[in-house]
Amino acid sequence: MIEFQHVFKSYGRSRNILADINFRVEPGEFVFVSGPSGAGKSTLLKLIGGLEPPSRGSVHVNGHRIDKMPGRARPYLRRAVGVILQDMHLLYDRNAIDNVLLPLAVAGLERRVAATRARAAIEKVGLSGKEDLNPIEMSGGEQQRLAIARAIVNRPAILIADEPTANLDEESARKILEVFRDFNRVGVTTLIASHDRALMARYAGRTLRIEAGRFFDSAGAPA
Ligand SMILES: Nc1ncnc2c1ncn2[C@@H]1O[C@H](COP(=O)(O)OP(=O)(O)OP(=O)(O)O)[C@@H](O)[C@H]1O
Numbered sequence: 001m002i003e004f005q006h007v008f009k010s011y012g013r014s015r016n017i018l019a020d021i022n023f024r025v026e027p028g029e030f031v032f033v034s035g036p037s038g039a040g041k042s043t044l045l046k047l048i049g050g051l052e053p054p055s056r057g058s059v060h061v062n063g064h065r066i067d068k069m070p071g072r073a074r075p076y077l078r079r080a081v082g083v084i085l086q087d088m089h090l091l092y093d094r095n096a097i098d099n100v101l102l103p104l105a106v107a108g109l110e111r112r113v114a115a116t117r118a119r120a121a122i123e124k125v126g127l128s129g130k131e132d133l134n135p136i137e138m139s140g141g142e143q144q145r146l147a148i149a150r151a152i153v154n155r156p157a158i159l160i161a162d163e164p165t166a167n168l169d170e171e172s173a174r175k176i177l178e179v180f181r182d183f184n185r186v187g188v189t190t191l192i193a194s195h196d197r198a199l200m201a202r203y204a205g206r207t208l209r210i211e212a213g214r215f216f217d218s219a220g221a222p223a
């Protein structure tokens with residue numbers, strides 16, 4: 001489902017953030033990406049989502065070699081991978097349902113079909129009844145769930161989320177992870193970067209840890 005072969009990543013002329021990274025994620029896995037601040041967790045997720053190119057090496061996602069993909073093939077990746085970034089990038093000039101509709105409009109889906117799909121996505125993350133609210137009127141946890149709805153509305157095979165429980169209380173954080181687990185249970189390959197080891201230990205089946213340029217791949221979550 002995801003394969004990195006000898007992947008290096010540096011920004012500009014700076015040192016390597018990631019150096020000779022090799023791993024493979026099978027369909028349906030739930031993977032925890034851990035490591036201290038600045039280690040490269042967000043960078044790793046961005047490489048999978050095609051938001052950054054590797055400096056060297058190959059990245060395969062869903063059967064396609066994406067590091068060689070020309071720009072016009074990017075829409076493919078947008079459908080295959082649902083991305084929830086560290087700052088959620090919700091649009092505050094429109095209501096919740098229109099935020100979720102946006103990727104469908106970009107994909108060129110017919111309006112009525114899109115509306116039905118968007119409502120279903122909102123329902124799946126437990127936000128039914130809040131369609132008309134502006135994200136600014138929603139709590140942090142609700143905004144995070146809205147970002148998840150937007151990421152899954154195109155039915156991606158892979159879901160990547162960067163710190164989706166940051167700034168949330170324990171109860172809201174747990175609810176967010178339950179949402180991810182529900183998608184994972186129906187086969188969506190899930191990768192989550194987080195600092196919350198205790199929480200992730202309850203959900204993730206595997207940990208990719210980046211630390212001081214080194215990379216550790218282990219079953220379960222670190223103790
Ligand atoms: N667009 C960019 N241009 C230049 N340097 C960058 C860029 N994005 C990230 N970096 C650098 O790459 C390193 C890794 O950043 P990254 O965001 O991947 O870390 P992280 O593990 O996600 O950290 P955090 O836990 O704080 O989110 C940092 O030193 C950061 O300053």
Ligand SMILES: [Mg+2]
Binds near residue numbers: 042043086162
């Ligand atoms: Mg980060």
